[in-house]
Amino acid sequence: MAKSNDLARIITGCKGGDAKCFSEIVDMYASRCYGYFYRLTGNNDISDELLSELFVKLVEKIGSYMGGSFESWLFKVASNIFHDHLRNKQRRKKLLEVQITEFESGTIEPKQSEGELTDKLQIQLGRMDEDTRELIMLRFYSQLSFKEIAQKRSEPIGTTLAKTHRALKKLREFMEG
């Protein structure tokens, strides 16, 4: 209760444009949001960029937060930022299609991007599709309940439960295999 009162105070401060309150929000959520972005992208630099973008966006959008679960709202913004990043990536990929084809057909073995894919979990997550990966990340990093995740994804809670269960079971198999 004290924690939620504290959060309410901080959010009110943020809405009033208090930089100190924004700093507190950054301290509270940076680690989890970074983990969320990192596990989705597998890249430190991109995660850095996305995290910065998220908190800058927070300054612009805090006025539109109208109560309810702040974490749910924050991760909704984070998810939108990640999807924007994916769209931009797709666009860039199309533009550079020729160069990428040349690079891939070359003799150089595609390296793991700057030594990012270092841990086993990240490698196994990379084997899953974007949607499933995001579902798992939301479940683990956002601290959202299944009900909130289902609402965010605009699907019935039963579907979310089944998809998450399937995805986590698969991930476990990958990790044990």
Next chain:
Amino acid sequence: MENRNSENLRELFEKFFDAEQAENCVEDIQKAEQIFREHPAPEPDDMLIANIKAEIAMRLQASRAHRFRRIIYEVLGAAAVILFVATVSLQLFEKDPPTGEVVYASLIPTAIWESDDIAADDEDLAVFTAQIEQIEDEVMALQSGEDTGNGDSTIVELEMELIEINGDFWKG
């Protein structure tokens, strides 16, 4: 990251699966989440956090300056509107006729209105007056027995002339 908003996973899964399946699902999820705890994602760099905070502070300052400018513009706009409305209202009030005081304009020039010399003020009246005076003299002469040479017809003629003048006078 243990608290999931006090969510009871078993209860939730039992709504969609039988008790045994729900038990397995919960177990699968808990084991998978254990994997995440064993493989923590890297933490954001301290420098990155400091940069984010600095960026936020900068944006807030810019936004405050922008808001201040907007308030100034809004106040100036409001003042201009109030001034305009006040000016228009004043003009409208000034155009209203004063109540309780009616001003009449005379068609007759004041000099004539105030003059007692009617004959001098009106040429026709002066002519008529002269004619009446002339006829009066002639009537007086006739009555006193002075002969004008025309006899009875002269009196009748004078009377006719008098009647005619009288009629012309009242016709205006």
